[in-house]
Amino acid sequence: NAGVMQNPRHLVRRRGQEARLRCSPMKGHSHVYWYRQLPEEGLKFMVYLQKENIIDESGMPKERFSAEFPKEGPSILRIQQVVRGDSAAYFCASSPGVGAGNSPLHFGNGTRLTVT
Amino acid sequence: GESVGLHLPTLSVQEGDNSIINCAYSNSASDYFIWYKQESGKGPQFIIDIRSNMDKRQGQRVTVLLNKTVKHLSLQIAATQPGDSAVYFCAEAGGTSYGKLTFGQGTILTVHP
Numbered sequence: 001n002a003g004v005m006q007n008p009r010h011l012v013r014r015r016g017q018e019a020r021l022r023c024s025p026m027k028g029h030s031h032v033y034w035y036r037q038l039p040e041e042g043l044k045f046m047v048y049l050q051k052e053n054i055i056d057e058s059g060m061p062k063e064r065f066s067a068e069f070p071k072e073g074p075s076i077l078r079i080q081q082v083v084r085g086d087s088a089a090y091f092c093a094s095s096p097g098v099g100a101g102n103s104p105l106h107f108g109n110g111t112r113l114t115v116t
Numbered sequence: 117g118e119s120v121g122l123h124l125p126t127l128s129v130q131e132g133d134n135s136i137i138n139c140a141y142s143n144s145a146s147d148y149f150i151w152y153k154q155e156s157g158k159g160p161q162f163i164i165d166i167r168s169n170m171d172k173r174q175g176q177r178v179t180v181l182l183n184k185t186v187k188h189l190s191l192q193i194a195a196t197q198p199g200d201s202a203v204y205f206c207a208e209a210g211g212t213s214y215g216k217l218t219f220g221q222g223t224i225l226t227v228h229p
Contacts (some may be wrong), residue, residue, distance in 0.1 A: 004159075033215045042205050042219030043160065056216060091159050095215050104150050105215055107159035 004108035019079040025094030032075040037089045139189040139206035146208040
C-alpha cells in the first residue's frame with residue numbers, strides 16, 4: 001500500500017509569492033492532518049480535515065494560511081504572501097477515523113518550504 | 117499551555133548498548149502516547165504506542181513505559197544499532213481526536229559502531 005504522499009518534496013518561494021502544498025492520504029483514509037516543523041523543533045499541529053470539511057483549525061495562523069480537502073483529489077495547504085518565517089517542513093498525516101482504534105497517525109515525508 | 121517535553125536533547129551510545137529516552141508530559145487528560153523516529157529528510161515513523169490503561173508495552177527491541185503518577189514516558193531500545201540513529205519524539209493525545217498530537221522537543225540518538 002502506498003503511504004501518505006506529499007509533493008513537492010522541496011519548494012522555494014520568494015517573499016510575497018504563494019505556496020501550495022499537496023497531500024494524498026493513504027488509501028481508505030478520509031482524515032487528514034497538517035503539521036509544521038521548524039528547524040530543531042517538534043511538529044506542531046495546524047489543521048485537521050475530513051473530506052470537504054475543516055474539523056479543527058486551531059493551530060493555523062489566522063492570516064495567509066488555508067487548507068482544503070475536496071471530495072476528489074489531494075488535500076491542499078495554501079500559504080499566501082509567504083514570509084521568511086514560513087520556511088519550515090510541512091508534514092501531512094492521515095488516518096481512517098478519529099477514535100483510539102484508528103491510531104497511530106501515518107506521516108508523509110513532508111514538503112520543505114524555503115522562502116528567500 | 118500544557119506541553120510534552122524531553123529531559124535530554126542528545127544521547128550518545130555504543131552499538132549493542134541499551135538506550136533509554138525519557139519524556140515528561142503535563143496534560144493529565146492525555147490518554148494515548150506515541151513514540152516516533154525521524155531520520156534526516158523524512159517524516160516521523162511510528163515506533164510504538166501505549167494507552168493510559170497500560171504501564172508497559174513491548175515491541176521488537178523496543179519497550180515503552182508509562183508512569184502516570186509522575187507523568188513520565190520512556191522508550192527503551194535494546195541492542196541499539198547504528199540504524200537507530202535518529203531524532204526520537206514522544207507525542208500525546210486524548211479527548212475526541214487522536215490525530216491531534218502534541219509533540220515533544222525531540223532527542224537526538226547517536227549510535228557509535
